Amino acid sequence: MIQSLANWILSFDILSGLGSSLVWGLSLFIVAALIFVFVAVNAIVLVYVERKVSAFMQVRLGPMRVGKFGVLQTVADALKLLQKEDIIPEKADKVLFTIGPWTILVASVATFAAIPFSDTLLAANMNIGLFYVISISSIVVLGIVMAGWASNNKWSLYGAMRSAAQIISYEIPVGITLVAVVAVVGSLNLQTIIQSQGGVGNLFHWIPIPLPNWYIFHSPFLFLAAFVYMIGATAEINRTPFDIPESESELVAGFMTEFSGLRWALFFLSEYANATLVAFLVSIVFLGGWQSPFASYSGAQAALLVISLVAIMWTVFVKVKIGRLSMYPLGISILTTMAAWLFPGFAIWLASPGLFWIVLKAASIIFLLMWFRWTFPRLRVDQLMYVSWKVILPISLINLMGVAVWMWLSGEIQF
Amino acid sequence: MGRLHAEEMILNMGPQHPSTHGVLRLKLTTDGEIVSKIEPVIGYLHRSFEKHAENLEYQMVTPFTGRCDYLAAMGSEHGYAMAVEKMLGIELPERVEYLRVIFAELQRIASHLVAVGTFGLDVGAITPFIYCFRERELILDLFEMASGGRLLYNYIWIGGLAHDIPPGFVEKAYEFLDAFDKRVDEYNQILTGNKIFVERAADIGVMTPEVAINYGVTGPSLRASGVNIDIRRTQPYSIYDRFDFDVPLGEGLQGTVGDSWDRYYVRVLEMRESAKIVRQALEQLPVEGDVQAAVPRRIKPPVGEIYFRSENPRGELGYYIVSDGKNIPARVKMRSPAFSNLSVINEIGQGWMISDVIAILGSLDIVLGEIDR
Numbered sequence: 001m002i003q004s005l006a007n008w009i010l011s012f013d014i015l016s017g018l019g020s021s022l023v024w025g026l027s028l029f030i031v032a033a034l035i036f037v038f039v040a041v042n043a044i045v046l047v048y049v050e051r052k053v054s055a056f057m058q059v060r061l062g063p064m065r066v067g068k069f070g071v072l073q074t075v076a077d078a079l080k081l082l083q084k085e086d087i088i089p090e091k092a093d094k095v096l097f098t099i100g101p102w103t104i105l106v107a108s109v110a111t112f113a114a115i116p117f118s119d120t121l122l123a124a125n126m127n128i129g130l131f132y133v134i135s136i137s138s139i140v141v142l143g144i145v146m147a148g149w150a151s152n153n154k155w156s157l158y159g160a161m162r163s164a165a166q167i168i169s170y171e172i173p174v175g176i177t178l179v180a181v182v183a184v185v186g187s188l189n190l191q192t193i194i195q196s197q198g199g200v201g202n203l204f205h206w207i208p209i210p211l212p213n214w215y216i217f218h219s220p221f222l223f224l225a226a227f228v229y230m231i232g233a234t235a236e237i238n239r240t241p242f243d244i245p246e247s248e249s250e251l252v253a254g255f256m257t258e259f260s261g262l263r264w265a266l267f268f269l270s271e272y273a274n275a276t277l278v279a280f281l282v283s284i285v286f287l288g289g290w291q292s293p294f295a296s297y298s299g300a301q302a303a304l305l306v307i308s309l310v311a312i313m314w315t316v317f318v319k320v321k322i323g324r325l326s327m328y329p330l331g332i333s334i335l336t337t338m339a340a341w342l343f344p345g346f347a348i349w350l351a352s353p354g355l356f357w358i359v360l361k362a363a364s365i366i367f368l369l370m371w372f373r374w375t376f377p378r379l380r381v382d383q384l385m386y387v388s389w390k391v392i393l394p395i396s397l398i399n400l401m402g403v404a405v406w407m408w409l410s411g412e413i414q415f
Numbered sequence: 416m417g418r419l420h421a422e423e424m425i426l427n428m429g430p431q432h433p434s435t436h437g438v439l440r441l442k443l444t445t446d447g448e449i450v451s452k453i454e455p456v457i458g459y460l461h462r463s464f465e466k467h468a469e470n471l472e473y474q475m476v477t478p479f480t481g482r483c484d485y486l487a488a489m490g491s492e493h494g495y496a497m498a499v500e501k502m503l504g505i506e507l508p509e510r511v512e513y514l515r516v517i518f519a520e521l522q523r524i525a526s527h528l529v530a531v532g533t534f535g536l537d538v539g540a541i542t543p544f545i546y547c548f549r550e551r552e553l554i555l556d557l558f559e560m561a562s563g564g565r566l567l568y569n570y571i572w573i574g575g576l577a578h579d580i581p582p583g584f585v586e587k588a589y590e591f592l593d594a595f596d597k598r599v600d601e602y603n604q605i606l607t608g609n610k611i612f613v614e615r616a617a618d619i620g621v622m623t624p625e626v627a628i629n630y631g632v633t634g635p636s637l638r639a640s641g642v643n644i645d646i647r648r649t650q651p652y653s654i655y656d657r658f659d660f661d662v663p664l665g666e667g668l669q670g671t672v673g674d675s676w677d678r679y680y681v682r683v684l685e686m687r688e689s690a691k692i693v694r695q696a697l698e699q700l701p702v703e704g705d706v707q708a709a710v711p712r713r714i715k716p717p718v719g720e721i722y723f724r725s726e727n728p729r730g731e732l733g734y735y736i737v738s739d740g741k742n743i744p745a746r747v748k749m750r751s752p753a754f755s756n757l758s759v760i761n762e763i764g765q766g767w768m769i770s771d772v773i774a775i776l777g778s779l780d781i782v783l784g785e786i787d788r
Contacts, residue, residue, distance in 0.1 A: 054541075154426050377535065379614065382448075383615075
């Protein structure tokens with residue numbers, strides 16, 4: 001994307017006089033700014049969505065006053081945060097207190113450089129993309145410890161220590177789970193990982209249920225790995241049920257306790273950036289990224305017909321309480337099916353890969369994360385460690401071996 | 416296996432803290448995450464209720480009782496009114512007794528809803544709290560219909576009630592009761608059986624019957640330890656002997672008898688029992704009757720003293736009233752259940768983690784207004 005942007009800039013006659021290295025730098029800057037804008041806007045949208053989703057789950061309305069349906073509420077909140085007084089506690093370590101939030105933000109924004117949004121839309125096509133994402137996102141813990149320590153507050157210290165322990169523990173199973181996928185693909189390049197998931201095949205290669213060739217359906221082991229990754233990733237981004245570092249009913253706000261105004265907004269920004277990152281990673285690694293779930297346009301029509309039939313049966317036989325919300329799945333599936341059968345162009349569009357699919361998948365994962373957050377209680381810190389070291393880590397190790405054996409048995413690799 | 420010991424750190428939890436249920440300060444001596452000593456520091460909400468009572472006429476004390484346990488104002492007023500009535504030897508009309516029981520039991524449900532919801536909040540589940548408050552709203556609507564107040568009522572007067580219930584109240588109460596049973600199922604679905612919730616609450620802060628009795632713990636927290644003491648049953652006051660209800664006890668369904676989960680679950684069960692009592696009382700409620708027929712013009716109890724106990728949502732609420740024959744009480748002492756219940760926290764909370772201390776505190780269901788008075 002940077003190269004094509006640079007080429008596009010140089011294609012103008014007036015600008016071709018600029019040196020190619022200058023143009024290259026300019027394109028770099030523009031792309032970085034675009035990523036930052038994406039992260040910021042994304043956080044504003046997600047905060048609004050989270051408040052609305054939580055409101056629907058809790059039988060209330062959520063923000064309704066600022067703008068239609070409260071859509072401008074988070075914008076107003078962001079503006080308020082920007083205006084607030086910049087408070088640094090007297091006994092805080094001023095340098096670390098200032099650097100901490102920025103470290104977290106930089107780390108979480110930088111990871112998006114490697115995330116492919118479509119087959120062409122990505123900032124940097126790295127051959128070690130997955131490795132880059134994992135390693136850069138680990139820097140977040142450094143910022144959290146900085147912030148917690150610098151606050152000179154016992155609650156913040158507890159939050160930071162818990163967070164450090166938690167993120168480091170969960171990185172191991174998460175990393176191993178991703179290695180299982182890398183073992184199948186044989187590449188760390190995120191584009192290669194996505195490209196190898198195109199088309200439609202059988203579930204686990206031999207159960208005759210036609211499903212997309214996504215890695216979640218590759219083998220029982222990777223199916224399990226997807227869930228292990230989701231659990232580990234939820235813990236890594238400190239969301240309920242693993243929101244122990246900032247558990248508001250225990251540690252007030254954990255490492256964020258002493259922060260206010262812009263610095264606090266940065267924490268918020270990076271929190272949602274991390275959630276988005278995890279959602280994108282799950283959809284890239286396990287759910288085929290920007291690949292369409294349909295192999296062809298007739299496949300799309302058939303699959304949608306099946307989906308809407310299932311939705312109708314579900315509504316009729318499970319006796320769903322007919323309400324506004326419960327009718328959405330039914331209505332959407334029927335409308336999409338009708339559109340796909342009436343307009344072949346729509347079906348073709350559905351069957352083609354693109355930005356729409358990865359955003360849809362990531363949005364579903366983010367919704368899942370929100371669903372977790374608003375239904376589950378919180379684990380205790382030692383239970384969290386137990387889950388990490390004694391449950392998830394062994395499972396992910398067995399998974400890795402299982403994937404290797406599976407590959408060997410199914411003849412995907414030969415010795 | 417030995418545990419590594421680090422330097423001990425004193426951690427001040429509160430008085431401004433989201434989970435101390437008011438302005439309670441807990442001085443925690445911590446060794447890492449483990450809490451080795453808990454010292455509750457109270458008095459941040461002291462409003463000198465007892466001193467006030469010594470300077471006010473008997474009927475003027477009633478509103479102050481509601482402000483002590485502000486989550487169960489009806490219960491506090493009921494206990495105080497009954498104590499003074501016993502001193503005066505007043506016989507109440509049937510209708511008043513039934514209405515008082517209806518309001519006291521609705522208040523018990525409302526109070527337990529807050530207890531159950533905030534316990535969920537303490538262990539990190541936010542949604543059940545809102546669900547509980549949804550039902551509490553319905554009860555508060557009923558209270559508002561009758562008394563005009565939603566938190567503090569001044570409704571149960573000495574010798575009667577402030578007003579009779581308005582038309583439509585009984586139907587609305589039935590409506591609430593019909594819906595309520597299914598709502599309790601909802602709490603059980605989202606919280607009670609949740610694996611994470613059970614992990615957080617079961618076996619945590621086990622209170623043996625001996626410890627509970629030694630510390631004077633009463634109410635649901637005592638019954639969760641398996642001790643079958645409910646003043647409504649053991650020493651029936653008002654007209655509680657006419658109703659058919661069970662006294663739920665902690666059985667250790669998910670862990671040990673007397674753990675935090677039991678204390679939570681006993682409250683859930685008690686809500687159903689209270690709903691049963693309200694239903695029976697509504698069915699037996701006499702249609703006619705002046706609720707102010709027995710309200711005395713001047714309240715001048717004979718010289719003497721009385722200790723009257725009643726079952727508040729939080730436990731045994733006792734009023735010790737000394738009369739010197741004037742229209743102003745010489746002394747009013749309130750035996751607040753939450754005060755005794757809080758005192759046990761150091762005993763059962765030692766050696767647990769910070770998160771557990773919060774869960775244990777939440778399971779004791781304290782109200783600071785009543786502790787500090």
